[in-house]
Amino acid sequence: MVRIAAKILLSVIFIAMIVAGATLRRHNVSGKKVTDVGAIAEIVNGICLS
Amino acid sequence: MRAMVRWLGRRRNVQIASLLAMNSFFLQSLRVVCVPAMNCYMCPLSVFACPIGVMVQMSTVVAVPLLALGIVGLVAAGAGRFACGWICPFGLMQEWIYKLRAPKLSLPKALRFARYAVLAVFVFAVPLYYQAKEHPLYFCSWCPVGTLEAAIPDGLAKAGMGLKPVAAFLNASPAQFRMAVDAFSVGPMMWVKWGLLAVVLLSAAMVKRPFCRAICPLGALFSLFGRFSWLQLKVNRERCRACNACKKVCPVDLEPSTEAGSAECITCLDCWTELKCGGIKPSV
Numbered sequence: 001m002v003r004i005a006a007k008i009l010l011s012v013i014f015i016a017m018i019v020a021g022a023t024l025r026r027h028n029v030s031g032k033k034v035t036d037v038g039a040i041a042e043i044v045n046g047i048c049l050s
Numbered sequence: 051m052r053a054m055v056r057w058l059g060r061r062r063n064v065q066i067a068s069l070l071a072m073n074s075f076f077l078q079s080l081r082v083v084c085v086p087a088m089n090c091y092m093c094p095l096s097v098f099a100c101p102i103g104v105m106v107q108m109s110t111v112v113a114v115p116l117l118a119l120g121i122v123g124l125v126a127a128g129a130g131r132f133a134c135g136w137i138c139p140f141g142l143m144q145e146w147i148y149k150l151r152a153p154k155l156s157l158p159k160a161l162r163f164a165r166y167a168v169l170a171v172f173v174f175a176v177p178l179y180y181q182a183k184e185h186p187l188y189f190c191s192w193c194p195v196g197t198l199e200a201a202i203p204d205g206l207a208k209a210g211m212g213l214k215p216v217a218a219f220l221n222a223s224p225a226q227f228r229m230a231v232d233a234f235s236v237g238p239m240m241w242v243k244w245g246l247l248a249v250v251l252l253s254a255a256m257v258k259r260p261f262c263r264a265i266c267p268l269g270a271l272f273s274l275f276g277r278f279s280w281l282q283l284k285v286n287r288e289r290c291r292a293c294n295a296c297k298k299v300c301p302v303d304l305e306p307s308t309e310a311g312s313a314e315c316i317t318c319l320d321c322w323t324e325l326k327c328g329g330i331k332p333s334v
Binding site for chain 1: 081082083084091099103104107108111113115116117118119120121123124127128275278279280
């Protein structure tokens, strides 16, 4: 029972991390706040995050 | 439909399909999504972003890479190191190299813990400390996957002087290839990069998946997050005859009868699909 609860909790935490990463504007790129998705796009294009 | 299900059930087919899908070049708008496998986003053909590359870059600005960690964690929580065994292109390559005729050796067990050190030091600690865009000690600076998938095609493209990277890769003459090697041999980490790639590729002919077992920081993350994964391998003690046939088919040289579901198990399910004894079975 404890193991199943741990599995459910972990899965929920990781889903929450994905949702937060995709929606929260946390990174500053060229004076603009972007989400993780935007930040990854900049990383892939070789632009520095700040 | 049944034929398709059977085709998808074959691990090698899935590995080849994912290799092609991750490097299909035409869907590059998907590069904002991390794929849970070692596939360098600097590769000219790459479609997705490498989660380790993203983590290194985000560590340089002291940001928690929520999306990358979440994707890796969710895959690990679902099926442990399933992605290592089924979709990682570099794992597939090492398995192919291991088929070459060469003396076969086993990896010292202590090296299993090296990948955790690589993850902690070169993916998080060093980028957090230096906070520069590039540094020779960052994992991406010497990652053998990056050297193979990005440094070589990029060097070829530079040598081709105007040729598109893909065309350069396909059409490079020996002279152009030498120029490419020269073009990419400039830099503080050149010997480390080329040497490590050579060591990994050569040792892959003698040791089963050496990079995955001793170096891969993504595998270390999968092992950490996959501790309580939904998919687990269980040993049926009544059916297991301890014949060790499963050790022969295991692509990471484990003894599944005693180590199934351990942090080193890549959940390839070969010990279940290749053997008919029923001693090991996946359970959810």
